[in-house]
Amino acid sequence: MLELLAPAGSMEAVAAAVENGADAVYLGYGDFNARRNAKNFSREEFAAAVSYCHVRGAKAYLTLNTLLTDRELPAAAQVAAHASEIGADAVLVQDLGVARMVRQAAPDLPLHASTQMTLHNLDGVKLAADLGMTRAVLSRELSRDQIEYICQRSPIEIEVFAHGALCMCYSGQCFLSSVIGGRSGNRGLCAQPCRLKYGWMDKADAYPLSLKDLSLAGHLRELRRMGVACVKLEGRMKRPEYVAVVTRIYACAIKEGREPTAEELAQLEAAFSRQGFTQGYYLDRQGPEMFGVREEGKEPRELFAQARNTYQSGEAQRVPVTFYAMIRRGESAQVGVEDPQGRVVTVAGPVPEEARTRPLTQEAVGTQLSRTGGTPYRCEKVRALVEEGLSLPLAALNALRREALDRLTEQRSLPPARRAGAFHAGARYENRREEPELALSVRRAEQVTPELLETRPALLYVPLEELCAHPEVVETANGTPVAAVLPRVVWDREMEQLLRQLEQARALGVREALVGNLGLLEAARRAGFALRGDFGLEVYNAQTLKELRRLGLISATLSFELKLAQVRDLSKNMDTELITYGRLPLMIMENCIIKNRSGHCGCDNPNVLTDRRGARFPVLPAPGCRNELFNSQKLFLADKYDDYRRVGLWAQRLMFTTENPRECVQVARRYREGGRWSPNGYTRGLYYRDVE
Numbered sequence: 001m002l003e004l005l006a007p008a009g010s011m012e013a014v015a016a017a018v019e020n021g022a023d024a025v026y027l028g029y030g031d032f033n034a035r036r037n038a039k040n041f042s043r044e045e046f047a048a049a050v051s052y053c054h055v056r057g058a059k060a061y062l063t064l065n066t067l068l069t070d071r072e073l074p075a076a077a078q079v080a081a082h083a084s085e086i087g088a089d090a091v092l093v094q095d096l097g098v099a100r101m102v103r104q105a106a107p108d109l110p111l112h113a114s115t116q117m118t119l120h121n122l123d124g125v126k127l128a129a130d131l132g133m134t135r136a137v138l139s140r141e142l143s144r145d146q147i148e149y150i151c152q153r154s155p156i157e158i159e160v161f162a163h164g165a166l167c168m169c170y171s172g173q174c175f176l177s178s179v180i181g182g183r184s185g186n187r188g189l190c191a192q193p194c195r196l197k198y199g200w201m202d203k204a205d206a207y208p209l210s211l212k213d214l215s216l217a218g219h220l221r222e223l224r225r226m227g228v229a230c231v232k233l234e235g236r237m238k239r240p241e242y243v244a245v246v247t248r249i250y251a252c253a254i255k256e257g258r259e260p261t262a263e264e265l266a267q268l269e270a271a272f273s274r275q276g277f278t279q280g281y282y283l284d285r286q287g288p289e290m291f292g293v294r295e296e297g298k299e300p301r302e303l304f305a306q307a308r309n310t311y312q313s314g315e316a317q318r319v320p321v322t323f324y325a326m327i328r329r330g331e332s333a334q335v336g337v338e339d340p341q342g343r344v345v346t347v348a349g350p351v352p353e354e355a356r357t358r359p360l361t362q363e364a365v366g367t368q369l370s371r372t373g374g375t376p377y378r379c380e381k382v383r384a385l386v387e388e389g390l391s392l393p394l395a396a397l398n399a400l401r402r403e404a405l406d407r408l409t410e411q412r413s414l415p416p417a418r419r420a421g422a423f424h425a426g427a428r429y430e431n432r433r434e435e436p437e438l439a440l441s442v443r444r445a446e447q448v449t450p451e452l453l454e455t456r457p458a459l460l461y462v463p464l465e466e467l468c469a470h471p472e473v474v475e476t477a478n479g480t481p482v483a484a485v486l487p488r489v490v491w492d493r494e495m496e497q498l499l500r501q502l503e504q505a506r507a508l509g510v511r512e513a514l515v516g517n518l519g520l521l522e523a524a525r526r527a528g529f530a531l532r533g534d535f536g537l538e539v540y541n542a543q544t545l546k547e548l549r550r551l552g553l554i555s556a557t558l559s560f561e562l563k564l565a566q567v568r569d570l571s572k573n574m575d576t577e578l579i580t581y582g583r584l585p586l587m588i589m590e591n592c593i594i595k596n597r598s599g600h601c602g603c604d605n606p607n608v609l610t611d612r613r614g615a616r617f618p619v620l621p622a623p624g625c626r627n628e629l630f631n632s633q634k635l636f637l638a639d640k641y642d643d644y645r646r647v648g649l650w651a652q653r654l655m656f657t658t659e660n661p662r663e664c665v666q667v668a669r670r671y672r673e674g675g676r677w678s679p680n681g682y683t684r685g686l687y688y689r690d691v692e
C-alpha cells in the first residue's frame with residue numbers, strides 16, 4: 001500500500017496528521033530545514049512527536065534539507081545524532097556534505113534524498129542510492145511516464161509529491177529569493193517572490209510565476225501501480241486543520257483502494273487552493289491553465305471545526321491489537337496484549353474466587369478487554385481461557401487491560417538500538433596561493449571570437465548543444481581548452497539525445513564537461529569526459545567538496561550564496577571556481593512562460609520579465625524547451641579583485657549570457673587588464689552580505 005506522508009509544522013499538526021490516517025509525518029527540528037520560518041520543534045517537542053507517532057503506528061521523518069556552512073555542521077550533527085537516538089525513522093537531506101556528516105554522526109539513521117537535490121532521472125536516483133540514500137523524492141515537474149520509468153528500475157524507494165504548493169523553479173535550483181532579497185530557499189527562508197506580480201517588457205500586471213497547487217487526487221491507484229512507495233502532502237506552513245482535512249481524504253482513498261469523491265475534492269479546494277488545482281506536470285500538459293493565485297475568501301469554518309474535532313476529541317484507535325487472558329483457579333489472572341509487530345506484554349492481577357451467583361464467562365472477559373476507547377489501540381481479537389465457576393470483578397479486568405496497554409505503549413515508545421557516531425570534519429587544506437585563472441562561459445557560439453580568446457582564458461565553457469550545432473567553435477578556440485556545459489535538467493526520455501551530443505563533442509576533441517546535476521555525472525563519465533562541477537551542485541561546505549572529489553570531479557563551482565569570507569575559510573581539497581561576473585541564474589523552469597505568454601514559441605526574440613519596481617529579468621531558453629530566468633543586474637567584481645584573489649580559488653568565471661561579442665571582449669579585458677569600465681547598473685551579488 002502507498003505510504004501517506006503528511007506535513008507537520010507543530011505538535012498540533014502532528015496529531016492532526018496521525019489521527020487522520022497519515023502513515024508518516026515529516027517535521028523540522030531547529031534551524032536546519034527547508035521551512036525555517038515554520039514553528040518547528042524544540043529538542044523535547046521533537047522527541048515527544050516521534051514517540052507520539054510510534055505509539056500510533058506512524059513514522060517520523062526529520063528534515064535536514066538545507067545547505068549548511070562548515071560552522072553549522074557540528075550543531076547539525078548533534079541534531080542528527082539526537083534524532084537517531086530517539087528513533088526518528090529517516091532524515092531528509094539536500095546537501096551532500098550534510099549527508100556525509102549524517103553517515104558519520106548517525107550511521108544507522110536512514111537517509112532520504114530531498115526534492116531539493118533535484119533528482120529527476122534514473123541516473124540521479126542510482127547515484128543517491130550509491131550515496132547511501134534509501135529513498136529519493138523526485139522533482140515535482142516529472143510526468144507520469146518518467147515517474148514510472150524511474151520506479152520500475154530504481155534500486156531504492158521513490159516518493160512523489162501528491163498535493164500542495166508547486167514551486168515555479170525546480171526545487172534546489174531557485175536563487176530568486178536569495179539574490180533579490182537575501183532570503184535563501186536553499187537555506188529554508190524562501191520569501192516566495194514568485195507569487196508576486198510580473199509582466200512582460202514594462203508593466204507588472206499578471207502572475208506568470210505563480211502556479212496553482214498540485215493535486216493528484218484521482219491518480220492514487222495509478223501511482224501505486226507504477227511502483228511509487230510514498231505520496232507526500234505539502235504544507236508545513238499551513239494550519240493543523242488543513243493538514244487534517246487533506247490527510248483524511250487521501251488516507252481514506254488509499255486505504256479503500258479508490259479515488260476521492262466529488263464531495264472530498266470540493267473539501268480539498270475549500271481547505272486551500274489557488275483558483276483550483278493542477279495536474280499539468282503529471283499529465284505532461286503544460287500551459288497557462290496551470291497558473292493561479294490565492295483568492296481571499298471565507299474561511300471554511302464548519303469544515304475546519306469538523307477537522308479540529310478529529311484530533312482534539314480523542315484517539316482514532318489506529319493500532320490493531322490482540323488480547324490474551326487466562327483465568328484459572330488458584331492462579332493470578334493474567335492478561336496479555338500483542339501488537340502488529342509482535343510485541344507482547346503480559347500483566348498479572350488478583351486470584352479469581354469461586355462464583356457465588358453469576359460466574360465469569362469468556363464472552364464477558366472479551367467484552368471488557370475490547371473496551372479500548374480513549375487509547376490508540378483497537379481490539380481486533382480476544383483469546384481467553386476462562387475456567388468455569390469463577391468470579392473476578394470487572395474492575396479488575398479493566399485495570400489489567402489498562403496496565404497492559406500502558407506497558408505496550410512504553411514498549412512502542414522505545415527507540416531502536418542504533419550505533420552512535422561522531423562527526424569529524426577531517427583534515428584542513430591550505431588555500432591556493434596563486435592568483436585565480438580566468439574561465440569564460442558563453443551561451444552562444446558567436447560570442448567566441450579571436451579577440452575574446454586574446455584575453456588568454458584557462459578554460460572556455462560552451463553549452464553542449466552549441467558545440468554540436470557549431471563545431472567550428474573548437475577550431476576557433478585555437479588551443480584554448482573547451483569544456484562542454486551540460487544542461488541542468490535532462491529527463492530519461494532525453495538521455496539518448498544527450499549521449500549522442502556527448503559523442504559528437506568528444507569527436508571534436510572536447511575532453512571536459514561542466515555538470516550541474518547529480519543525474520548527469522554518470523552519463524558524462526561513461527562518455528569519457530573529465531568532470532567539473534557547476535553551481536547547480538550547490539557547494540556550500542568542505543564536506544560537499546570531499547564528496548564530489550570522491551565521486552571523481554576535478555573541480556567544483558562554489559555557491560554564489562556564500563560570502564567571500566566563507567569562501568576564504570572553506571577547506572578546499574580540490575580546485576574551485578567562483579562566478580565573478582554575469583547575470584546570475586535565478587530559476588530554471590519546466591513550464592515555458594515564453595510560450596504561455598503568446599501561445600507559440602518565441603525563444604529567438606528578447607523576452608524580459610518586469611517586476612513591480614521596474615527591474616527587468618531576461619528569460620532565456622534552456623535545453624528541452626525549458627526557460628531560465630536571470631537577474632536584472634549583472635554581477636560585477638572586477639574592481640574588487642584584491643578581495644577575492646586571496647580566497648584560494650583555482651579560477652574566476654565570467655559568465656556571458658545576453659552580452660554581444662563586443663561586450664564579452666570588453667568585460668574580459670576589464671577583468672584581465674584593469675581599467676575603469678563597469679556595466680550600467682550592477683550588483684555585488686551575495687558575496688558581501690549575509691544570506692538568511
